[in-house]
Amino acid sequence: MCAHCTVRQLSVCAALPDEDIGRLEAIMRTRSIEPGERLVEEGAPRRHVFTLTSGMLRLSSDLPDGRRQIGDFLLPGDYLGLADETIYAQTAEAVTASTLCSFAVKDMEALMASSPPLRDRLYSLTRRALQEARESQMMLGRLAPVEKVASFLLLLSRRLQRHGQPGNPLSLSMSRTDIADHLGLTIETVSRSFTKLKMQGLIVLPEPHLVEIRDRAALIAVAGLSIEA
Template sequence: MSDHRNGLRRSSINLSDAIIPGLCAGCEARHIGLCDALADEDLHFLASVAKSHTVPKGRMFVAEGDKARHFFNINRGTAKLFKDLPDGRRQITGFVGAGDFVGLAAADHYAFTAEAINEVRLCRFDRTELRSVFTTFPALERRLLDVASHELILAQEQMLLLGRKSAIERLASFLLGWSDRAEICPNGAQALALPMTRADLGDYLGLTFETVSRALSALKRQNIVEVGKDHGVRILDRDRLSAFATSRS
């Protein structure tokens, strides 16, 4: 480490008795997002260029066509990303939750809209201000490059899902992917909170509302999933669900 960086670290520790800044304390994305590239004593620098916001349910925080001055790190809640089509329809391109970035790959203007499905807490970063932090902590820039690469992989997987898979295969793939984000329950089953509506899920999967419901009912009849209240789904047989997702059913 350079003397300059070590000096910055000492300054951050002297500024507060607490190692972790108040902005970061209790954040659900502390160890799964951008911040995970930093040690606790260095979070002060990232927090200094972050603006914390709470976005109410149904409110947009990115608008398609707006100048891309910021990107966002989701700390809590779920948002949907969509594009407006020329004929007035909307195409949902993804769902994001704690630890996910929004707007990272944007060029001069945002190519999508982001809307909170439920209450969303996020950190907003100014692109220009964040460059100064990259100079001190190159690990952050490497983390962002990793995220950008992962976004390309997800886009390729989504093209495969829409172009080649059946309705039940699409739903199975989504449930498996969403479960990877969730905590594993002690009993081995995965309880998934699906805050998006069935219509939104169908839009994302290229299916109608009715087709999503039929596919979910088919998985339920085979005791592969259990459907609870408030759109919740519990995976009962991950191996069989994976077989559907990979066309080995």
């Protein structure tokens, strides 16, 4: 039931008033996928778009020789299919067990055509995604490894918080390999960067997948990027 959806306010669906939400439900299917499972594949025809309701996805592109770039991680409330036209530009896989709302592209387009707020919302989300991609370009192109990792932690912390999850002891659901493929590093360098930040007392790693930010100001200073609260 969309009316009680926990991520409604974060997702595209917030654009629809209560009285119209039934129209969304009418064209919606729910789906759940297991960790590592592939939801859509780069190059395949774009037949469905999705809203993530729980879990985490990764959007990635592959090179023929196996190198991989993870463009973004999706959190609950995020929309999958913003950048794609007739085919999916990136592969989407589950980082953790995830649930989604699935929509046939045809249906969604029809709904968009009849609901300006929905359309505007999608446009706005696309702009936001573009801004974040530009930020990512800076990270990838001009930051040193420790700076990348510090920035990554801060940005993820902020996003988690906005998506209603704890932002400070933050859970890193993805593997070191995923982080490396997102930041353009090797897993060893990622690991060493974590260690450096640990040694400086900026973070604590009680477990490999749990990070506590101890000195946010100093972490921001290391990150280089301008990252506010």
